[in-house]
Amino acid sequence: MDYQPRADEVLALLRHATGVDEALAALPVFGDADPALMQQVLEEAGKFVGERIAPLTRVGDETGAQFAGGHVTMPPGFREAYQAFWQGGWPALSASPEHGGQGLPAVLECVLYEWLSAANHGWTMAPGLLHGAYECLKHHAGADLQARYLEKIATGEWLATMCLTEPHAGSDLGLVRTRAVPQLDGTYRLSGTKIFISGGEHDLSDNIVHLVLARLPDAPPGPKGLSLFVTAKVLPDGTRSKVHRERIEEKMGLHGSPTCVMRFDEATAWIVGEPGRGLAAMFVMMNSARLHVALQGIGLLDAAWQKADAYARERRQMRAPGAARSGEAADLIILHPAVRRILDTQRAWVDGARVLAYRTGIELDLAKHHPDADRRAAAERWCGFITPVLKAACTDQAFHGASECLQVFGGHGYVREWGIEQVVRDSRVAMIYEGTNEIQAIDLLSRKVLPDGGAAFCAFLADLKPAHAALAERLTALGRVAQAVATGAQASPDLPYGIAGDFLRATALALLAWGWERIGAASELAGERWTAPARALDAWILPEFEMRLCIIEGEIARAGTPAQASVT
Amino acid sequence: MDYQPRADEVLALLRHATGVDEALAALPVFGDADPALMQQVLEEAGKFVGERIAPLTRVGDETGAQFAGGHVTMPPGFREAYQAFWQGGWPALSASPEHGGQGLPAVLECVLYEWLSAANHGWTMAPGLLHGAYECLKHHAGADLQARYLEKIATGEWLATMCLTEPHAGSDLGLVRTRAVPQLDGTYRLSGTKIFISGGEHDLSDNIVHLVLARLPDAPPGPKGLSLFVTAKVLPDGTRSKVHRERIEEKMGLHGSPTCVMRFDEATAWIVGEPGRGLAAMFVMMNSARLHVALQGIGLLDAAWQKADAYARERRQMRAPGAARSGEAADLIILHPAVRRILDTQRAWVDGARVLAYRTGIELDLAKHHPDADRRAAAERWCGFITPVLKAACTDQAFHGASECLQVFGGHGYVREWGIEQVVRDSRVAMIYEGTNEIQAIDLLSRKVLPDGGAAFCAFLADLKPAHAALAERLTALGRVAQAVATGAQASPDLPYGIAGDFLRATALALLAWGWERIGAASELAGERWTAPARALDAWILPEFEMRLCIIEGEIARAGTPAQASVT
Numbered sequence A, B: 001m002d003y004q005p006r007a008d009e010v011l012a013l014l015r016h017a018t019g020v021d022e023a024l025a026a027l028p029v030f031g032d033a034d035p036a037l038m039q040q041v042l043e044e045a046g047k048f049v050g051e052r053i054a055p056l057t058r059v060g061d062e063t064g065a066q067f068a069g070g071h072v073t074m075p076p077g078f079r080e081a082y083q084a085f086w087q088g089g090w091p092a093l094s095a096s097p098e099h100g101g102q103g104l105p106a107v108l109e110c111v112l113y114e115w116l117s118a119a120n121h122g123w124t125m126a127p128g129l130l131h132g133a134y135e136c137l138k139h140h141a142g143a144d145l146q147a148r149y150l151e152k153i154a155t156g157e158w159l160a161t162m163c164l165t166e167p168h169a170g171s172d173l174g175l176v177r178t179r180a181v182p183q184l185d186g187t188y189r190l191s192g193t194k195i196f197i198s199g200g201e202h203d204l205s206d207n208i209v210h211l212v213l214a215r216l217p218d219a220p221p222g223p224k225g226l227s228l229f230v231t232a233k234v235l236p237d238g239t240r241s242k243v244h245r246e247r248i249e250e251k252m253g254l255h256g257s258p259t260c261v262m263r264f265d266e267a268t269a270w271i272v273g274e275p276g277r278g279l280a281a282m283f284v285m286m287n288s289a290r291l292h293v294a295l296q297g298i299g300l301l302d303a304a305w306q307k308a309d310a311y312a313r314e315r316r317q318m319r320a321p322g323a324a325r326s327g328e329a330a331d332l333i334i335l336h337p338a339v340r341r342i343l344d345t346q347r348a349w350v351d352g353a354r355v356l357a358y359r360t361g362i363e364l365d366l367a368k369h370h371p372d373a374d375r376r377a378a379a380e381r382w383c384g385f386i387t388p389v390l391k392a393a394c395t396d397q398a399f400h401g402a403s404e405c406l407q408v409f410g411g412h413g414y415v416r417e418w419g420i421e422q423v424v425r426d427s428r429v430a431m432i433y434e435g436t437n438e439i440q441a442i443d444l445l446s447r448k449v450l451p452d453g454g455a456a457f458c459a460f461l462a463d464l465k466p467a468h469a470a471l472a473e474r475l476t477a478l479g480r481v482a483q484a485v486a487t488g489a490q491a492s493p494d495l496p497y498g499i500a501g502d503f504l505r506a507t508a509l510a511l512l513a514w515g516w517e518r519i520g521a522a523s524e525l526a527g528e529r530w531t532a533p534a535r536a537l538d539a540w541i542l543p544e545f546e547m548r549l550c551i552i553e554g555e556i557a558r559a560g561t562p563a564q565a566s567v568t
Helices: A007-017 A020-025 A035-062 A078-087 A106-119 A121-128 A130-140 A143-155 A278-312 A337-369 A373-408 A410-414 A420-431 A437-449 A455-463 A469-491 A495-521 A528-541 A543-558 B007-017 B020-025 B035-062 B078-087 B106-128 B130-140 B143-155 B278-312 B337-369 B373-408 B410-414 B420-431 B437-449 B455-463 B469-491 B495-521 B528-541 B543-558
Strands: A066-068 A071-073 A159-163 A179-182 A188-198 A208-215 A226-232 A243-248 A259-272 B066-068 B071-073 B159-163 B179-182 B188-198 B208-215 B226-232 B243-248 B259-272
Touching: A007 A020, A007 A035, A007 A106, A007 A337, A007 A495, A020 A337, A035 A078, A035 A106, A035 A121, A035 A420, A066 A243, A071 A243, A078 A121, A106 A121, A106 A278, A106 A337, A121 A130, A121 A188, A121 A278, A121 A420, A130 A143, A130 A159, A130 A208, A130 A226, A130 A259, A130 A278, A143 A208, A143 A226, A143 A259, A159 A188, A179 A259, A188 A208, A188 A226, A208 A259, A208 A278, A226 A278, A278 A337, A278 A373, A278 A420, A337 A373, A337 A495, A337 A528, A337 B437, A337 B495, A373 A410, A373 A420, A373 A437, A373 A455, A373 A495, A373 B373, A373 B420, A410 A420, A410 B420, A420 B373, A420 B410, A420 B420, A437 A455, A437 A469, A437 A495, A437 B337, A455 A469, A469 A495, A469 A543, A495 A528, A495 A543, A495 B337, A528 A543, A528 B543, A543 B528, A543 B543, B007 B020, B007 B035, B007 B106, B007 B337, B007 B495, B020 B337, B035 B078, B035 B106, B035 B420, B066 B243, B071 B243, B078 B106, B106 B130, B106 B188, B106 B278, B106 B337, B106 B420, B130 B143, B130 B159, B130 B208, B130 B226, B130 B259, B130 B278, B143 B208, B143 B226, B143 B259, B159 B188, B179 B259, B188 B208, B188 B226, B208 B259, B208 B278, B226 B278, B278 B337, B278 B373, B278 B420, B337 B373, B337 B495, B337 B528, B373 B410, B373 B420, B373 B437, B373 B455, B373 B495, B410 B420, B437 B455, B437 B469, B437 B495, B455 B469, B469 B495, B469 B543, B495 B528, B495 B543, B528 B543
Parallel strands: A159 A208, A179 A208, B159 B208, B179 B208
Antiparallel strands: A066 A071, A179 A188, A188 A259, A208 A226, A226 A259, A243 A259, B066 B071, B179 B188, B188 B259, B208 B226, B226 B259, B243 B259
16 A cells, blocks of 8 residues: 555644644744645645655665666656656745745645655655755855756755765765865866765756765865865756766665766866865754654654554454454454554654654744744754754664564565565665764764753753653653763763663653653544554553663763773 | 684584583484584584575575576576585484484584575575474374385475465464365365465475465364375376466565465375374474574574674774774774674674574474483473574564664665675564564463463573572563463453563573573683673663563553453
């Protein structure tokens, strides 16, 4: 079965558990975005995603993007769907009207991309980079470059790539070697090889704009020597640029998205922003990009859940304990407690994470547009702490939860027919790209929590104002552990690196419980649909919180005797 | 890199942590199997696996088994490797000399199949079913059938299948519909469709023997109406039987093993054992078959570890905290704590699970051959409790641990080149076949632990005689929880079904700690090679034990108010 967006459920969650109405009311820039408009946009988006994008997911996997002679042919139907997508105005949902955008709140774009990823992760990789490229050029490019590229990218008429990784430089972009040599006419010549370039070549749009990290001849080594450049498949004079596609990768999944090896052979390019400020320019949209990857995770998990839930309501095997006797030789497997547990657990992750992710989408707009500087600062703080947590936890759960959902199918889950194994394969990559989940954990703990001894993090936790004692205790314990790690790290600087993953995970679990407090407080979100996942959260998910704290405290206790790392 | 069996490490583990020498000394039937012979067999096996089988794993995945016109062509090199395998005497390692076997201890066969699975899971599926078919026919077939098939299967000259599953009958074999109609000449005609038949058709051997579960015309419904039959691709008179291969499945992985849909169209067959005793005949080797799947899990996890460990020793990214400054621009990633943790954690699983699995292989022989009836009964008890735990825990860890190892590669892990994503895809199926891991959990808790209120399980735990207080406390807690579940299940019969997975997992963790106590007690197993995984076990793996108990205790507390299951 194809993924079916549920606009009604998402709208209910958005309006009754995330405080979207009050938040947007404080932002005059979104004066038109009232509940009726949100409903209309989401219903139309759900229709488009369900009817045009979801049916192409299997052909995307089986046929995949095909590479021959430097050209990539996308799977049948992909180009037509993309043309309909950009002509329907979908890429530009939150871009400024002055650049051809719709000027809608970021949170609506969040929901759209969650659904697109759920429906067809491979196809969605292509437009998924537009928003970041748009913001990057909008904030850092000069007027000429903006005039040339901004509207094309805002509307999605042209697609875009981010060319960061090189064979020897993945998480460590400071090792990037691609060189940019200035020319007398103010342009640059780029030379080097970039890998893992999603959508580096395809036939979806008539041009492809490349944002490229490279090093000027006199640049210092390391990340501070990196500058950002823009080039394109087709140059302004109509000629093809010297950007060569060497091959596309054979991957575990995501076959609908061509992952290209690109060779820049003195390719003409223009600098974006200041020399040596390339990473900063590229990372201007880091929170937004990482939030979108978290939403991919939420979408993929919901897609896996939809498949498993439907299968469990038609497949019969054995008698379920406690089930009423039926005339059938066996009971529906949804009546078996182990199956029920899998389904309710994933539901708890999807819905709780949605509250957090949508709220973060709202905070992104508050950080930009709220009239009060303190409120903007609070929104920045929210996004800074929550984004790495959501990126890691949601993508981790997408893969592991999809694997749980596969298990509901038994042997049928392992074969292609039901599409569930594709979700497992596709989702795996999201734990790696846009900063591996280990990088997210270090970002949270080492860069954001520890520098002030955990003070800002504790203040952030206090602001969550939990309604229930159990969550209040967990938040207090989390803050206490953050401070203990900060203290321990003074004597053992490597302590945080070993337990950053546990700390992120404990934070994710506490936040998930907070999301479910919001759901529980909404009288509109009542009934078994919402109480069953809430029970799953308490019974089966949250006990991991104490385990993570136990691991962290054990490591703090052991940290008194640091040894120099060595290869043994 | 291809998998490299480490005969030296396995032999050291076997001899110094499993008590194999003393156990075999008590079994006169294995008089020749002294340490020198074990060493010779393992070294030769390691050589054969590393040189002949491991290099074929990638072609097995990429080319895969090809189906056309009812025939299956195996990937290049598969047939030649199989011919060398059976002609070298490897399939028959533990079969009786009277049937052409080597008569060696089962534990050596365990090690061989662990390595084969690590080296090439797909290829190994074909001979992997021989042992079960051999034991099944040896114990249940009449003299004529034995004369016709036993030596061919013991030596592996002919391969064998197990035809159990039907489209509507997976975990619930009681729903099997294939019919067997008796003929005047004493044969039967089989009609029906079987699915998920590993090796149902291929070109590895000149004949394929099929063991088929089917129902006689007058048989009662349910599992007690099932009888076991044998037929083959080529009948004794040289004609082809009416067993048709309809197609092979497109799977997530394991492409080197053809998974066939088989249609029996009044195919001539012979009954094996008594009418209505088909399941019992097929399950005679259940402990052995499940142990072998656990060993697949151990092998696949070791294969993933080998790849990640090698990559982490050549890839450099960023500065590792606490690492000595080197002349390189970045440190080896094995120096990063998060990478180290992944590697040491998987090592802890592989080596601890090896102790348990090898010991279980030894107990299988003790159960068969020990002169003392009490010792045989204790061995049976060991196998009954431990086998489902190992099957579920080792296959679960193979998939999840391989995914962790993939993460070590970053983006490179998601592409085919390094082979790690193949391990993730291949390993996933082992959580499903030979009884899903959920079935294993219910087998352990509902069928083995609870019937006597947990008494035998507690006695089994007490016999483990832990050396350290921490493990002693965990074993006591586990026994206490088993008894509490037994009590709670009286009022709430569905209680065990919701927490069987947690109970199995807690048992697995306690047993893993017991395995590591054996390693820790062996002075021959010293140094960082063994102490680093031991630290990983304590710091990062065992805290899950308390979490599982917390979940179980929560469910016991909630179980006072059972509700009838319903579809909502």
